[in-house]
Amino acid sequence: MSNVVQYNAEENYALIKITNGKVNAISHEVIEELNACLDKAEQEERVVIITGQDGILSGGYDLKVMTQSAEAAKELVTKGSKLSLRLLSFPYPVIMACGGHAVAKGAFLLLSADYRLGAEGEFKIGLNEVMIGMTMHNAGIEIAKGKLAPVFFERSVNNAEMYSPEDAVQAGFLDKVVPQKYVLNTAVKVAQLFGKINKTAHKNTKLKVRKELLASLEKAIEQDISEELSFNA
Secondary structure (H helix, E strand, O other): OOOOEEEEEEOOEEEEEEOOOOOOOEOHHHHHHHHHHHHHHHHHOOEEEEEOEOEEEEOOEOHHHHOOOHHHHHHHHHHHHHHHHHHHOOOOOEEEEOOEEEEOHHHHHHHOOOEEEEEOOOOOEEOOOOOOOEOOOHHHHHHHHHHOOHHHHHHHHOOOOEEOHHHHHHHOOOOEEEOHHHHHHHHHHHHHHHOOOOHHHHHHHHHHHOHHHHHHHHHHHHHHHHOOOOEOO
């Protein structure tokens, strides 16, 4: 693997860590490496823990790419949406260990997992696309609609409202908040518990539960490909 994503196999789980600069930007390389790590974890039939650096899971897509051209932005967003689709349908449990901020695509990574841990502290979690001039893409709307608490859906998508980790639990971005130094250790404990789940039953049940979301997300991705992405940074 490259220096932007690391893969470590530990017991029954795989730890995948994103380390791409100060804000852990989601670039083409990061997405490609994440997919390669997921390929490996799937072959090894491992529970997956995805984490970032201390203080941040990710601040979103690489702005250098997003501001390069409409075509470049659309290509990156499409790859990111397909990554979320893969995570939501991944045959083994996926845990996000968020040790700080999770913004834009970083927050969508949270919404794409089976279990999400956050860190106590002055951190912000949410979808700031509208704030930075991006009209929310169809795939993003479907993911948010499928995973956020209904009362927070429009506040998050339309108004770009950002949340503290505690409020992010209520909104639906996180499942549990712990002191920052315990985020990864707690994720490991959760992974060990998830490792006892019957693999086939988990996979089949997940696909049943998310059948409508996965179908709507696939359709939304195709719709986004056919439309122009509006991003006015």
